Amino acid sequence: MTTEPTREDVILEIDDIHTYYGAIHALKGVSLNVRAGEIVTLIGANGAGKTTTLRSINGLNQPRDGRIRFQGRDITSVPSHQVVKMGIAQSPEGRKLFPRMSVRENLEMGAFQRSDRKNLREDLDRVYTLFPRLSERKNQKAGTLSGGEQQMVAIGRALMARPKLLLLDEPSMGLAPIFVEKIFEIVREINEQGTPILLVEQNALMALETASRGYVMETGRIALADEAKALRQNEQVRKTYLGEGA
Amino acid sequence: MAREQRATGGGGGRAALLARTTLERLRSRAFLLVAIGLLLFYPSYVDSAQDLELMGEFFPSLNSMVIMIVFTMMAVGLNIVVGYAGLLDLGYVAFYAAGAYTAAWFASLQFEQVTFHFGAVGVSEDLPGIHISIWLVLLLAALFTTVVGIMIGLPTLRLRGDYLAIVTLGFGEIIPQFVRNGDSIAGFDLTHGTFGISPIDSPGFGSTLNDTFGLPESYRQATNAQELFFWTAVVLLLFTVFCSVRLRDSRLGRAWIAIREDETAAAAMGVPLMRTKTWAYALGAFFGGIAGAYYASFKSGAFPADFYFNISIFLLCMVILGGIGSVWGVIVGGMVLGWLNVEGLATIGSKVNEATGIDFEVPKYQFGIYGFIIVLMMLFRPVGLIPERRHQRELEEGVHDEPLYDATHEGN
Numbered sequence: 001m002t003t004e005p006t007r008e009d010v011i012l013e014i015d016d017i018h019t020y021y022g023a024i025h026a027l028k029g030v031s032l033n034v035r036a037g038e039i040v041t042l043i044g045a046n047g048a049g050k051t052t053t054l055r056s057i058n059g060l061n062q063p064r065d066g067r068i069r070f071q072g073r074d075i076t077s078v079p080s081h082q083v084v085k086m087g088i089a090q091s092p093e094g095r096k097l098f099p100r101m102s103v104r105e106n107l108e109m110g111a112f113q114r115s116d117r118k119n120l121r122e123d124l125d126r127v128y129t130l131f132p133r134l135s136e137r138k139n140q141k142a143g144t145l146s147g148g149e150q151q152m153v154a155i156g157r158a159l160m161a162r163p164k165l166l167l168l169d170e171p172s173m174g175l176a177p178i179f180v181e182k183i184f185e186i187v188r189e190i191n192e193q194g195t196p197i198l199l200v201e202q203n204a205l206m207a208l209e210t211a212s213r214g215y216v217m218e219t220g221r222i223a224l225a226d227e228a229k230a231l232r233q234n235e236q237v238r239k240t241y242l243g244e245g246a
Numbered sequence: 247m248a249r250e251q252r253a254t255g256g257g258g259g260r261a262a263l264l265a266r267t268t269l270e271r272l273r274s275r276a277f278l279l280v281a282i283g284l285l286l287f288y289p290s291y292v293d294s295a296q297d298l299e300l301m302g303e304f305f306p307s308l309n310s311m312v313i314m315i316v317f318t319m320m321a322v323g324l325n326i327v328v329g330y331a332g333l334l335d336l337g338y339v340a341f342y343a344a345g346a347y348t349a350a351w352f353a354s355l356q357f358e359q360v361t362f363h364f365g366a367v368g369v370s371e372d373l374p375g376i377h378i379s380i381w382l383v384l385l386l387a388a389l390f391t392t393v394v395g396i397m398i399g400l401p402t403l404r405l406r407g408d409y410l411a412i413v414t415l416g417f418g419e420i421i422p423q424f425v426r427n428g429d430s431i432a433g434f435d436l437t438h439g440t441f442g443i444s445p446i447d448s449p450g451f452g453s454t455l456n457d458t459f460g461l462p463e464s465y466r467q468a469t470n471a472q473e474l475f476f477w478t479a480v481v482l483l484l485f486t487v488f489c490s491v492r493l494r495d496s497r498l499g500r501a502w503i504a505i506r507e508d509e510t511a512a513a514a515m516g517v518p519l520m521r522t523k524t525w526a527y528a529l530g531a532f533f534g535g536i537a538g539a540y541y542a543s544f545k546s547g548a549f550p551a552d553f554y555f556n557i558s559i560f561l562l563c564m565v566i567l568g569g570i571g572s573v574w575g576v577i578v579g580g581m582v583l584g585w586l587n588v589e590g591l592a593t594i595g596s597k598v599n600e601a602t603g604i605d606f607e608v609p610k611y612q613f614g615i616y617g618f619i620i621v622l623m624m625l626f627r628p629v630g631l632i633p634e635r636r637h638q639r640e641l642e643e644g645v646h647d648e649p650l651y652d653a654t655h656e657g658n
Contacts, residue, residue, distance in 0.1 A: 060513060084516030096511035098504055109504055112497075113516030161516070 009035040011196060012057070012088075012165055017066030017076075019049075019056045026052045027063065028220040034165065034198050039191050041199040041207040041228065043241055044217030050200040051093050053217070054167050057198075058090055059083045071164065085113040087164030091154040091171060093200075099143025103134055106142045106153050110160030120160075127156035130186060148179035155183075159190065166195050172203045184210050204241035208232045216241070285480055289473040303593045308472040310588040315479040316541045317587075318580030319486045321564035322573060323533030326490060328562065329571030329634070330499060331526035332506025333403070334411040337418025339557040341531040343425055344394045345538025346548040348387035350443035352378045353543065356435075367450035368464035380449035380543050384482075384536050391535025392528045399527035403520060406509065415555070422553040442549030446542050449478060466546075475544050482540055483577075486533045490573050493529065502526055556613065560587070563616050567623055569630020578631050583619075587612065 012034040019027040027049050034040045042050050055061040057068060059080035068076045075083055089110065098106050107127055111120055128135035131152040137145065142153055151171055158166055168187065172180040184206050191197050201207035208214055208228045216224035216237060224231065231237050288311065295305040306314065320342055327335045350356060353366065358374040365379030378386070402413045429439030437443065450464035465474045493499050501522045504512035513519050542548045560583065568579025586594075595608025608615075623630070 058514065060510070079518070080513050081516045081518040084514070090514055092511060092514050096508055096514065098507035098511060100507060101503065105500070109500065109512075109515045109517075112501065112504075157515070 011036055011071050012198065013067075013069040014053070014057070015067040015069070017053075017056055017063035017068060019052050019061055019063040021052075021061070026220055027056065029066070030056075030217075030220070030222055031066075032215050032222060032225070034196050037191075037194065037196055038213065039187070039197045039199055039211040041201055041211035041214045042217060043201055043204040043207055043214060044223075045240075046202070047219075048217040049220045050217055051169055052220075054090060054093075054169055054198070054200060057083070057167065058088055081113060084161060087161070088167065089158040089161035089163035089165075090167035091151075091158045091169060093169040094173070095150050095154040097142040097145075097150055097153055097157075100141055102139050103142055103145070103153055104138040107134075107138075107157050107160050110157035111162075114161060123160050123162065127159055130159070130189065131156055148175050148182070151175060151179070151183055152186075155186065155190075159195075163195060166190065166197045167200075168197060169200045170202060171199070172201065172206060180206060204237070208237075282484070286477070289470075289476055303597070304590070306585055306589050308476045310585070312472075312475050312479045312544055313541075313588050314581055314584030315476075315483050316537050316544070317561065317564070317584045318577055319479075319483050319537040320534050321561050321568070321576050321580035322483075322486050322490050323530045323537065324561050325530075325565050325571065325573065325576045326493065326502075326533070327526050327530035328565055329576070330494060330506070331502040331523060333523060333526060334407070335414045335527075335530070336411050336555075336558050336562070337398075337414035337416070337421075338530070338534060338561050339418050339553050339555065340398065340421040341391045341395060341534030342538040342541075342557065343421050343548075343553040344391045344531075345387040345535035345540075346542035346552070347425060347437060347443070347538075348390045348535065349380070349383050349446055349539035349542040350437075350548040352376050352383045352386055353380055353447035354443050354445065356438060356443050365452060366447050367452050368448045368467055377447055379452075380447060380539075383543070384539050387535040387539030388532045389535075391531045391538070394535075395528040395531025396524055399524040400520075403523040403527065415558075418555055418558050422550055422555075425553065426550040437550070440550055442547055442551075444547030444549070446546045446548065448546070449474075449540075449543055479540065479544075482536060486536070487573055487577065489529075489533070494573065498522065498525060559613075560616065563620055566620055567631060569633045572630060572632050572634040575630045575632035575634070583616065586615075591615065 010033045014030060014032050016029045016031050017027055018025065018029060030049065030053055032040070032042070032053075042053060044050055052061060056063045057070075057075075059075070059078055059082070062077050066076070067074060070083075070086060070088060073086070075086065075088075078086070098109060101109070104124070107124060108120065111123065128138070133149060134152055134156060137149065142150065145153065155168065155171065158168075171183050171187065175183065180203065187197060187199065188210055199207055199211060208231055211228045214224075214226065214228045214231045215222050216231065224234065224237065226234070232242070289308060292305060292308060296302045296307075298305075320338065323341070324335065324338045327333050327338070353376070355373065355375040357376050360376060361372065361374045362376045362378075363369075363371060363373075364377070365382065366377030367379070369377050398414070398417050402410060402417070405413060425437045426440055428437035429435050429441075448464050448466035450466075450468075451459075451461035453463055455461045456463040462468045462474055465471050465478075468474055501512065501517045504515065504517055505519065505522060509519065512522075564580040564583045565576050566579070567583060568577065569575030591609040591612055595606065598608065599606055
């Protein structure tokens, strides 16, 4: 079903990576790619290896085997601060804010690796436009925000790096349904402004509605890969991840 | 007031807030100047202060002040590692030792095989050994200690939390042991073993500068030696504090705070963990080295018995008492504990004995007492005497802070 992408289109290409946590073989040959301008989602159960895949990309847990290419360059064993500098920013699982820094300081941390720091003001404004709520709370300590607001900070912080690829790890986790809607709306908006996104989600329904393509992970492997629309129709996906009875 | 805060969205509210912070800043600056002034002129009123009927004994002598200031300098240096970067270092004494021995190597009779003089004062031209001007030795000590800091840091900083603390504890033990046993390294006497190295040259500006600018030729031979040592210590402390504040507000300082708050998140933001942590170690060591070298020159000796583990803990207590991460707090903590250590406990002890008629040697229980102070601090004021401004500013702007939550941040 999936059309083979042309080489120029692909900005992130993961080729058969194997990643370990100590002796545990967490990723057993994962391959996927993200093309310019699209939202790709990675869904699957807890422990399937979704977060590990992201950690492999950004250098926090480098794969022992396989190749990761970003914009044609091999980044398989590039340290994480370099990966960020090259343009891959992420909103990590569990948000991972700096709780005693203010919202504004958190956002500024997102731009840490940028060399053109003079446009900081402009980028802050962009984030505040995207999340007016954060503008109201810019001097508040991040640790005192609600879950939804913290998620906004996490996404905003990643945007401050002016990423060429945005990795989002479970942006809907622990949020009230109304916030989930809002977050996905913003994910779409960020994408429409031109940033490709790799979205890891447990909320498969929302993720497949938002993304153009999807990968389904099971125990360290890609079990299914298809257009998001097709995956929504897939019987197995419906049963396992969308919670629909047979 | 409350209404004003709520109105921060409007222009008037913002202006009021701005005016208030400017006022606040002016006030703290004025306070700072007064404090520095009081400190600098201490020699001129210490005698009359000590003659006071009521509290006279509580004013430390100039010599005690030098010791207090040197230890405070080290505490401010340690605060870079523990307070800013959140790396629990239980072996800071190693840097103190490295600094002191650098002074001992480059400004004493230790290496009598050679005779090398460069700007040394108060020693005759033909005295054997290396004799370099103490001012240069301070710089050398700072650089050497920085290198030691990097050498200790590179293998250990991969570790986190408790593991890091244990390894630094190990290094804090290794260095004094090395110094104690370093009197015959393949037959070469590097540290003069348990005897230590003494005497060490005095600071001073030499005869030329003395003639032209009236700067003291050699501190130890001057009539006001105590005052000179005191003022120099104050200048070194001010330098340390200035650098420390500038570092805190720099990009590197922000990276340290990020690592302290959440190491994984910091890495995800592109903070190079190893490099940033090693910088904290190196810069913390830098000031420890200067303090150690100056102290060695002040007391004219470096002895292995000075570098026991308890010094590391003592410095850590200063940081905790004052407020982890808060420069001003650490200064207060350092001066208070330093005073208790050199004079205070003895003074208080004799007062207590006088009043109660019992014979109780208070200074004997010093570490029990410091431990008790720390336990009390942890229970009732875990953020320290003067908490870090980060907390304070947030309190001013009306964000409610839960003290218990802050107390847990060292555990991360």
